[in-house]
Amino acid sequence: MAENVLELRNVVTAFDTEGGQLVAVDGVSFSVPAGKTVGIVGESGCGKSVTAMSIVQLLPQPAGTILAGEVNFCGEDLLKADHERLYEVRGGEIGVIFQEPMTALNPVHRIGKQLSESLILHLGLDKKAAWARSIELLEMVGIPSPELRVSDYPHQLSGGMRQRVVIAIALACNPKLVIADEPTTALDVTVQAQILELLSQLQKDQGMSVILITHDLGVIAESCDEVVVMYGGRVVEQASVYDLFANPRHAYTQGLLASIPRLDTPRKSVLKTIPGNVASIDEFVPGCRFCQRMERTGETLTNRADFIEIAPRHWVENCPLCVQEQGGHDE
Amino acid sequence: MMNNEEGDRCLLQLDDLKMHFPLRGGIFLTKSGACKAVDGISLSLKKGETLGIVGESGCGKSTLGKAIVRLYEPTAGKVAINGQDITKMSQRQLRPLRRQFQMMFQDPAESLNPRMSVGEIVAEPLVIQNIGNAQSRREQVLSLLNRVGLSESAVDRFPFEFSGGQRQRIGIARALALKPELIVLDEPVSALDVSVQSQVLNLLLELQEEFGLSYVFIAHDLAVVKHISDRVAVMYLGKIVELADADTIYKNPKHAYTKALIAAIPVPDPAARQQREVLGGDVPSPINPPAGSAFGHRLNHPRYEESIGLDLSLVEIEPGHWVAADPCCLEDEDYQRARQLADSQ
Numbered sequence: 001m002a003e004n005v006l007e008l009r010n011v012v013t014a015f016d017t018e019g020g021q022l023v024a025v026d027g028v029s030f031s032v033p034a035g036k037t038v039g040i041v042g043e044s045g046c047g048k049s050v051t052a053m054s055i056v057q058l059l060p061q062p063a064g065t066i067l068a069g070e071v072n073f074c075g076e077d078l079l080k081a082d083h084e085r086l087y088e089v090r091g092g093e094i095g096v097i098f099q100e101p102m103t104a105l106n107p108v109h110r111i112g113k114q115l116s117e118s119l120i121l122h123l124g125l126d127k128k129a130a131w132a133r134s135i136e137l138l139e140m141v142g143i144p145s146p147e148l149r150v151s152d153y154p155h156q157l158s159g160g161m162r163q164r165v166v167i168a169i170a171l172a173c174n175p176k177l178v179i180a181d182e183p184t185t186a187l188d189v190t191v192q193a194q195i196l197e198l199l200s201q202l203q204k205d206q207g208m209s210v211i212l213i214t215h216d217l218g219v220i221a222e223s224c225d226e227v228v229v230m231y232g233g234r235v236v237e238q239a240s241v242y243d244l245f246a247n248p249r250h251a252y253t254q255g256l257l258a259s260i261p262r263l264d265t266p267r268k269s270v271l272k273t274i275p276g277n278v279a280s281i282d283e284f285v286p287g288c289r290f291c292q293r294m295e296r297t298g299e300t301l302t303n304r305a306d307f308i309e310i311a312p313r314h315w316v317e318n319c320p321l322c323v324q325e326q327g328g329h330d331e
Numbered sequence: 332m333m334n335n336e337e338g339d340r341c342l343l344q345l346d347d348l349k350m351h352f353p354l355r356g357g358i359f360l361t362k363s364g365a366c367k368a369v370d371g372i373s374l375s376l377k378k379g380e381t382l383g384i385v386g387e388s389g390c391g392k393s394t395l396g397k398a399i400v401r402l403y404e405p406t407a408g409k410v411a412i413n414g415q416d417i418t419k420m421s422q423r424q425l426r427p428l429r430r431q432f433q434m435m436f437q438d439p440a441e442s443l444n445p446r447m448s449v450g451e452i453v454a455e456p457l458v459i460q461n462i463g464n465a466q467s468r469r470e471q472v473l474s475l476l477n478r479v480g481l482s483e484s485a486v487d488r489f490p491f492e493f494s495g496g497q498r499q500r501i502g503i504a505r506a507l508a509l510k511p512e513l514i515v516l517d518e519p520v521s522a523l524d525v526s527v528q529s530q531v532l533n534l535l536l537e538l539q540e541e542f543g544l545s546y547v548f549i550a551h552d553l554a555v556v557k558h559i560s561d562r563v564a565v566m567y568l569g570k571i572v573e574l575a576d577a578d579t580i581y582k583n584p585k586h587a588y589t590k591a592l593i594a595a596i597p598v599p600d601p602a603a604r605q606q607r608e609v610l611g612g613d614v615p616s617p618i619n620p621p622a623g624s625a626f627g628h629r630l631n632h633p634r635y636e637e638s639i640g641l642d643l644s645l646v647e648i649e650p651g652h653w654v655a656a657d658p659c660c661l662e663d664e665d666y667q668r669a670r671q672l673a674d675s676q
Contacts, residue, residue: 043524044495158613159388188387188551190610193595197609215524218597222604241601259529260599261558263581268536268559271529277494 004072005177005209006032006055011069013047013054016062022281024050026233027069029307032177032226037203037210039224039241041217041256045278047233048213052179055211056090074176092122095170099182101162105154111138111165112150115172122173137168142198160191164198171202178203179211184219196223217260221245229253232278232289235307236322239314249310251322252290288319296321341414342513342545343376343399343432348408350391350398354618367617368394370569371408373645378512381539381546383560383577385553385592389614391569392549393437396515399547400434401425412513430460433506437518439498443490449476449501450486456508475504479534496527503534507542515547520555532559553596557581562651565589568625569617571645572660575652585648587660588626627659634658646672 013025025047032038040048053059054066055078071078078089090096098104106114115137116130125133131150138146141164154162163183170178180199184192200223203210212224220227220241227244229237229252237250248254258272265271276293279285285292287301305319316323350369353362368391376382384392397403399410401417410418412431420428433456436442443452453472457463463471473483479500490498499519506514519535520528536559538544550556556563557577564574565588573586584590591610598604612629615621621628623638632638637658645653646669654661656669 043526160613188614189553189595189597190387190591191613192597193607193609194611196597216597217525217599221599221601222597245599245601256526257599259526261529261532261554262599263554263557263593263596265554265558267557267577270533270536271558273530273533274526277496277527 003034004031005034005074007072009070011054012067013050014067015064019282024233025054028235030228030235030238032209032211034209035207036225037212037223038226038228039220040213040228040230041220042230043215043278046230048230049181052181052211052213056094056096057086091118092173093176095175095178097166097170097180097183099185101159101166104166105162107154110151110153115169118169118172137172141168159187160194163195175208177209181213232284236317243314249316249323288322290322340377341375342378344411345372345374346409348372348398349406350394350403351406364618367569367620369398372571376545378545379543381548381560383556383563384549384566385556386566387614390566392566393517396517396549400432400515430509431511432513433511434515435502435506435519438522439495439502442502443498445490448487448489452501453504453508460509475507479504495523496531499531513545517549521550553592568620572655579652585654585661585665624657624659632659642673
C-alpha cells in the first residue's frame with residue numbers, strides 16, 4: 001500500500017455564531033494515499049468544503065476554529081504549525097483550486113503577475129524568471145498563445161480559461177497535494193470534461209495527490225480512486241470508487257446513487273428520492289444524522305456509531321439502522 | 332419551416348423567433364452591432380408535451396425562454412400561444428393571456444421576494460389577475476402548498492426559512508396558481524442537490540400528469556432533460572442544431588455538437604470509465620458569430636469554408652428527427668440526404 005500524503009484524525013471544526021458555537025465538521029478522519037485522487041462527495045452543507053479548508057486552515061476568521069484533531073501532512077501535524085510554516089505550505093506544498101474562477105483571481109492584476117506571486121514567494125525566483133515560468137505554466141494547462149495571455153486580465157478570459165489559470169497557480173510550485181474545491185461546478189459539461197481531463201493528465205505527469213470535492217457523482221466515478229461520502233459534518237462511508245458504486249453500504253450513499261437520473265433510466269419514470277431535507281446545522285442530533293433525516297426515533301439519534309472497517313478498505317459509520325447487508329441495494 | 336398540420340392541438344408555436352440585443356458604443360452610444368442571442372428559432376409544442384432545450388451557457392436557451400413568455404420583446408418572428416400571436420400585443424392586452432403561460436426561474440433564492448410571505452408570493456398572480464377574494468385566495472394558496480408538498484404552516488413564513496428544494500416548490504406553487512397550460516422552466520433543478528433534485532423532478536412529472544401541463548424545460552444537464560422531456564432541442568449559438576424525440580437524440584444523435592455534449596456527461600459508474608473525446612474550445616460569442624457553421628468553426632473543421640453561405644436550417648432527416656444541414660457536423664451520408672432536403676425546401 002502506498003504511503004499516505006495526508007491523514008486527518010478526528011478533525012473538529014466549529015464556527016462561532018450569534019446562536020453559539022456550531023460544529024460544521026464533527027470528527028472527520030480519512031487519508032490520502034500518494035499519487036491518488038480522493039473524492040469528497042456530499043450535499044451542500046455537509047461540511048465537505050470546511051473539511052478541505054481545515055487542512056490548510058483557510059477558514060473565515062475569527063469565526064472558524066479547529067477545535068481538535070490532527071492533520072498529518074507528510075508526517076507533520078499542520079495544526080501545530082506556526083504561521084510562517086503555513087505560508088510555506090499553502091500554495092507551495094499544497095495547492096488549492098477554488099470553485100469560482102472569477103472570484104479566485106484578482107481582477108486588477110494581470111494573470112502573469114498572479115502566477116509570478118507564488119513563484120517568487122515559494123521558489124525564490126526573480127521577477128523575470130517568474131514571468132517566463134508563468135508562460136510555461138499557462139502552456140502546461142493548455143492556454144493557447146500563452147505569451148500573449150500572460151498579460152491579460154482575468155475578465156478577458158472565459159470561465160474555462162480562468163479555471164485553467166487557477167489550476168496553473170495551484171500547480172506552480174509542484175505541490176505534493178492539490179485540493180480542488182468544486183473545480184468544475186461553475187462550468188459547462190464540455191468545459192468540465194476538458195478541466196477534468198487536464199487535472200488527471202497533470203496528476204499523472206507530476207505524481208501529486210488530489211482531493212476533489214464535488215457534489216456530482218458522475219465526476220467522482222470518472223476521476224477518483226477513493227471516495228469519502230460526507231453527511232451532516234461527518235464521514236458516513238469511505239471506500240474505493242469501485243467498491244462504493246458497486247456495493248454501497250450506508251443508506252445515505254445508496255439513496256444518493258439511486259436518485260441520479262442516468263441516460264439509461266426509463267424516461268419519465270419516478271426517480272428514487274431521499275425523503276426530507278438535511279437538518280440545519282444547529283439542529284443536528286448527537287447520533288446518526290441520517291436517521292434524523294428519515295425521522296426515525298430511538299437511541300440511534302442519541303448515540304454516535306463507531307466508524308468501522310466493515311470490509312477490507314471499506315469504512316462506514318456503523319449505525320445499525322442505516323448500514324445495510326452486503327448487496328442490499330434497495331431503500 | 333416546421334409547419335404543424337394540427338394547428339389546433341398545437342399549444343405553442345414559434346416562427347423564426349429572433350432576439351437581438353443592440354450593442355452601443357462610442358460617445359453617442361450609437362448602435363454598433365447586435366448580440367444575436369436567439370437567431371431564428373422555429374418550434375412547436377403540443378398540449379401535454381415537454382420540450383427540453385439544452386446547450387452550453389451562452390447558447391441563448393434562457394433568452395429563448397424569456398422571449399417565449401414576453402419578458403423580452405422579440406426582435407423578429409412570432410410567438411403564438413393557442414393560435415394567438417402574442418408577439419405584438421401590448422402588456423395590457425397580454426395580461427389576461429398570461430394566465431395560460433407561466434415561467435419558473437433557476438435560482439430559488441433570487442426569484443422569491445424576501446420581504447413577502449410565502450402566502451403572499453403564491454397569491455400574487457391571483458391578485459394581479461383579480462381572481463377571487465382574500466378568503467378564497469388563501470384557501471387556494473393552502474391547497475397549492477399542499478399539492479407541492481409543503482405544510483400549510485408555510486403560508487405565513489418567509490422564503491429565507493426554507494431550503495433550496497422547498498423554495499423551488501414555492502416557485503412551482505406560484506407558477507401553478509393561475510392553472511396555466513404552459514410553464515417555461517428555466518434550469519429549475521440545477522441549483523439543487525441531487526437527492527432534492529429528484530424530488531422536484533418527480534413533482535414536476537406528477538403535476539404534468541394531473542393538470543395536463545406542457546413544459547418548456549431549459550437545462551444544461553442532459554441526463555435531467557432526457558428524463559423529463561418528450562422531445563429535445565439542442566441549441567448552439569442562438570440556433571437549434573438538432574431536434575428529436577428524447578430517446579432518439581441520445582441513442583442516435585446526428586449532429587456533431589449533440590454527440591460532443593453527450594460524450595461530455597460524466598457517467599456515474601466507475602466501471603464504465605473510458606477515454607473520451609474531449610471537445611476543445613469555448614462557445615463563441617454571439618456578438619460576432621462565424622459566418623458559416625458555428626460549430627464547424629469551433630472544431631476548425633476542414634469543410635468550414637464550404638459551409639459559408641449555405642442554408643444551414645433544420646431538415647427532417649428522419650420522421651420527427653430534425654437536424655441542421657451542416658457539412659461540418661454530419662456524417663457524409665446524413666449530410667448528403669440533409670442537403671438534398673434543404674435544397675428542395
